Every structure is written in C-alpha cells, then in structure tokens.
Amino acid sequence: MTRRSYQRLGEDARRNALLEATLDCLAEDGMGGASVRKIAERAGVSAGLIRHYFSSKDEMIHEAYAYLMGQLTGAAADSAHAASEGASQALAHFIAANVMQPNLSSRKVSLWATFIGRVRAGARYAEIHRDSYREFLDLLEALIHPVLVQHGRPAAPAACHGHAIALNGLIDGLWLEGSLGHGLYDPARLPVIALTAAEGILRLPDGTLVRAIAP
Amino acid sequence: MTRRSYQRLGEDARRNALLEATLDCLAEDGMGGASVRKIAERAGVSAGLIRHYFSSKDEMIHEAYAYLMGQLTGAAADSAHAASEGASQALAHFIAANVMQPNLSSRKVSLWATFIGRVRAGARYAEIHRDSYREFLDLLEALIHPVLVQHGRPAAPAACHGHAIALNGLIDGLWLEGSLGHGLYDPARLPVIALTAAEGILRLPDGTLVRAIAP
DNA sequence: GCCACTATTATACGTTTGTATAGTAATGCT
DNA sequence: AGCATTACTATACAAACGTATAATAGTGGC
Known part of the structure; x- marks a missing residue:
C-alpha cells in the first residue's frame, strides 16, 4: 500500500488553508455541494485530516x-x-x-x-x-x-x-x-x-x- | 401492507404545493439541508411523487x-x-x-x-x-x-x-x-x-x- | 544517524441522498 | 355499480455523506 506523500504545516497555517478551501467550495458549490471530501481535496489534504482541526x-x-x-x-x-x-x-x-x-x-x-x-x-x-x-x-x-x-x-x-x-x-x-x-x-x-x-x-x-x- | 391514504390534486395545485414546500425547507434548512424527502414530507406527499412533477x-x-x-x-x-x-x-x-x-x-x-x-x-x-x-x-x-x-x-x-x-x-x-x-x-x-x-x-x-x- | 512526537493518510461504517420503477387506489365518466 | 385513467405510494438501488479510528511517515531535537 503506497501512501501519498505529504508536507506538515503548522496548526494556524493548516487551519487557515482549510478555511480558505471551505470558502472556495462554498462559493462554487454552495451549501449543498461543499462536502467534506471536496473541501479536503481543495485544501490538498485527505478527508480524515479535517477531524483533527474541527470537531464537525x-x-x-x-x-x-x-x-x-x-x-x-x-x-x-x-x-x-x-x-x-x-x-x-x-x-x-x-x-x-x-x-x-x-x-x-x-x-x-x-x-x-x-x-x-x-x-x-x-x-x-x-x-x-x-x-x-x-x-x-x-x-x-x-x-x-x-x-x-x-x-x-x-x-x-x-x-x-x-x-x-x-x-x-x-x-x-x-x-x-x-x-x-x-x-x-x-x-x-x-x-x-x-x-x-x-x-x-x-x-x-x-x-x-x-x-x-x-x- | 397498508398504504397511506391520499387525495389527488390538480397538476397546478400540486406543483405549487411542492414549490411552496421547497421554499419552506430552503428557508429553514438551507441548500445543504433541504432534501427531497424533507420537501416531500413538508408537502404532505411521498418522496416518489416529486419525480412526477420535476425531472430532478x-x-x-x-x-x-x-x-x-x-x-x-x-x-x-x-x-x-x-x-x-x-x-x-x-x-x-x-x-x-x-x-x-x-x-x-x-x-x-x-x-x-x-x-x-x-x-x-x-x-x-x-x-x-x-x-x-x-x-x-x-x-x-x-x-x-x-x-x-x-x-x-x-x-x-x-x-x-x-x-x-x-x-x-x-x-x-x-x-x-x-x-x-x-x-x-x-x-x-x-x-x-x-x-x-x-x-x-x-x-x-x-x-x-x-x-x-x-x- | 537515531528517536520521539505528532501531523497526516487511508480505510471503515452506518446513514442519507437523489433517482428509478412497479403497483394501486382515488376519481370522474358512463 | 363498473371501469379506465392516472395521481400517488412504497420500495429499491448505487452513490455519497459525515464521522470515527488505526497506522505511518515527516520533522526537529539530540
């Protein structure tokens, strides 16, 4: 099993990247289309990461x-x-x-x-x-x-x-x-x-x- | 199997009832929460009905x-x-x-x-x-x-x-x-x-x- | 280079979703 | 009352969803 390589980011930087990605997805897809998977993809991270920064x-x-x-x-x-x-x-x-x-x-x-x-x-x-x-x-x-x-x-x-x-x-x-x-x-x-x-x-x-x- | 009883409505009346229910659900739940099932329930019909009036x-x-x-x-x-x-x-x-x-x-x-x-x-x-x-x-x-x-x-x-x-x-x-x-x-x-x-x-x-x- | 810490990936799960379709009961006409 | 039409119900399906968690690789300190 080959895991995708990644780069670590500090807490603030990662958190802001996720918020920016959230806004990008909301602007494009609206509340009905901005899924966790889409936001994660936009932020360049896996969907599981989001739980480490936001509880929901x-x-x-x-x-x-x-x-x-x-x-x-x-x-x-x-x-x-x-x-x-x-x-x-x-x-x-x-x-x-x-x-x-x-x-x-x-x-x-x-x-x-x-x-x-x-x-x-x-x-x-x-x-x-x-x-x-x-x-x-x-x-x-x-x-x-x-x-x-x-x-x-x-x-x-x-x-x-x-x-x-x-x-x-x-x-x-x-x-x-x-x-x-x-x-x-x-x-x-x-x-x-x-x-x-x-x-x-x-x-x-x-x-x-x-x-x-x-x- | 007991089917729920229902009343027929003319095409315009039913259609408008569905549109009103859609607006009610959007106002309350937003684009992310207004599912077909919720809208149908709000309109007092089953979810399958919606396909008879709207193609999607x-x-x-x-x-x-x-x-x-x-x-x-x-x-x-x-x-x-x-x-x-x-x-x-x-x-x-x-x-x-x-x-x-x-x-x-x-x-x-x-x-x-x-x-x-x-x-x-x-x-x-x-x-x-x-x-x-x-x-x-x-x-x-x-x-x-x-x-x-x-x-x-x-x-x-x-x-x-x-x-x-x-x-x-x-x-x-x-x-x-x-x-x-x-x-x-x-x-x-x-x-x-x-x-x-x-x-x-x-x-x-x-x-x-x-x-x-x-x- | 080694090691500990931890940011991150991958995967799983139960639920919900939009779409599709067969069957049937309401209704108006005769 | 009988019958044909059709508006409507119930159910199924595959995909997507948010949430949960175990494993691992990146990184900084020594």
Whole structure:
C-alpha cells in the first residue's frame, strides 16, 4: 500500500488553508455541494485530516463564516483608517472602495449571501452577522460625523446613526447587485452613483464626495 | 401492507404545493439541508411523487427560485400600480412597503440570499436574478421619472436610470439588513430612514416623500 | 544517524441522498 | 355499480455523506 506523500504545516497555517478551501467550495458549490471530501481535496489534504482541526463539518463552516467576516471587516477598517486629506475624502474613499474591485467581487457576494441565507435559522450565523453589521455601522458613523460637522449639518448621535444605517444599506445593496455580472449596466459607474447618492443622503453640497476622489 | 391514504390534486395545485414546500425547507434548512424527502414530507406527499412533477431535484429548486421571484416582483408591481394621490405618494408607498412587513421578512431575505449565493455558479439562477433585477429597476424608473418632472429636477433617461440603481441599492440593503432581527435598532424606523434617504438621492425638498405617507 | 512526537493518510461504517420503477387506489365518466 | 385513467405510494438501488479510528511517515531535537 503506497501512501501519498505529504508536507506538515503548522496548526494556524493548516487551519487557515482549510478555511480558505471551505470558502472556495462554498462559493462554487454552495451549501449543498461543499462536502467534506471536496473541501479536503481543495485544501490538498485527505478527508480524515479535517477531524483533527474541527470537531464537525458544521463547526468548520461556522468558523469559515467568522473568518470571512473577519477579512471583510478588517479590510473595511483599514479603508476607514487610511490616510486622507480630510473627512470628506476619507468617507468618499470608504464608499467608493466598497463598490469597486477588489471589494466588488462575485465571490465575496456569493459567500456573503450564502451565509446570510443561514442567519435566520442558525444562532451562530446570526451572532457573527450582527457583530460585523454593528462594526460596519460604527465605522460609518465615525466617518460621517466629522463630515456633517464640517458642513454644518445636524450631527447628533441619533442623526449619525440614521445616516449610517441608510448609507450602509446603500453600500450593501450596490455592492450586492453590482457584483453579480448581470450586464444591465457598467459596474464602473457605481462609485459615482454611490457617492452622488451619499451626498444626497447626508445633504451635502453636490460634488463634495465625488470631487474628493476625482483626479 | 397498508398504504397511506391520499387525495389527488390538480397538476397546478400540486406543483405549487411542492414549490411552496421547497421554499419552506430552503428557508429553514438551507441548500445543504433541504432534501427531497424533507420537501416531500413538508408537502404532505411521498418522496416518489416529486419525480412526477420535476425531472430532478435541481429543476425543482430552479423552479422554486423562479416562483419566489415571480411572487416578489408581482407584489412590487402591484405596489407600484396601486392607487395613489400623485407621483410622490406612489413612489413613497413603494419605497416604504419594501422596508415594512410583509416585505420586511426574515424568510424572504433568507430565501433571496440563499438563491443569490448560487447566482455566480449557476446560469439559470443568474438568468432569473437578472430578469427580476431588471424588472425592479424598470418599476423604479417609472416611479421616479414623474416625481423628478414634478419637482423640476433633471429627468433624462440616464439620470432616472442612475437614480433607480441607487434607490434599488438602498432598498435592497435596508430590506436585507432590516429583516434579520439583529436587534441593533428598531426596524420600525426604516420607512422614515429610507424615505429621507430617497429624498436626498433624488434631490427633492425635505419631507416630499415622508409627508406623502404620514397620517 | 537515531528517536520521539505528532501531523497526516487511508480505510471503515452506518446513514442519507437523489433517482428509478412497479403497483394501486382515488376519481370522474358512463 | 363498473371501469379506465392516472395521481400517488412504497420500495429499491448505487452513490455519497459525515464521522470515527488505526497506522505511518515527516520533522526537529539530540
């Protein structure tokens, strides 16, 4: 009996490789098609290995969701904290980044939607979703507040919160629909559409955000 | 051997019962848990029946998606064509209806997301999605145009189209996030948040849409 | 080079899955 | 009531599934 040769990997590296493989299989085959054997094959390991890292398939999928959302919120936080020339530019960059590559991504949307489809029925999914949604809202509030102050708009916490909810909704919706390659319009239009809409939502002077990132 | 007694149903009625059962199982158990046996049980028939109506499980799921989107777009069209006192009220009602019950529904969102998760990898899913997305955009454009004209805003087709994309994004995002019971805010706030944001996106005078549906 | 540790492979098992098909009971017509 | 039609049940099958476990080869330390 000839055993396949293999290379050992540290615990973190192997674990992350399995989570990445899980996400790859979910993006391609959905929840119904991502079997343990497929995930193992994608990760380049045998199916028996998975039990050494996760106590069940369910746990591995939950962890994959947490891992994905950690990546998405991490990238959003980096974007929010990036160097910029003022509050308007920071907000504009944040919004635009969400409706452009690499965030505008059918893979990311497919994964996000696949997990959202389970939020209603699974407490762990719901918890991960709520935490990341809260984090996105908080990031947006922090970006919106100084912009409102700068333009003399009402900037009380409640107003900022409402704006953050609306802006997050706009970004989510455009990101979702814009990533799916439907061919109904050129996704390159989305940054301007998003920024123009955001100016309206925040009652900013026309061009405040669009001009903040234009050449 | 005692066979279970049963009642015959006409082809359309039985078929729709199966599609409803499919959606119920998908909403509860996801793509990975909705087996043919579960769906049959939910529909109150034996598993062998399904082959008499659908040539495969895959086909049944695709048909369920088309059926769901038919319901959602049908309801949207009804809402768009409902009697109203003017263009602003029609648009306001349409927007508000999308972020309130019965549309604000974790079941609907779970189903929608579950299928969206498959759009990237499945041509049939992508086709159904594109057709319904186009229909929503068209409905919105038709609602937006007279409102812009009424308020002397630029109302060329390209402008309407861009506004429809933005508004649809806003509605989708708020509907999605607002349906999931995260407890971060009261979903009863969403109609006002959505309408206020829509006024901004369309550059309408403050209160145009909010006041159109307030008591 | 030797050895201990352990990451990994291969295999097994019981259950579940989607698909296939023969048989029969419900129902409408005469 | 009798009969033909057919919607539906029950069962079977091969494959796939998630889970479990014994064995072994890779690797670092000495």
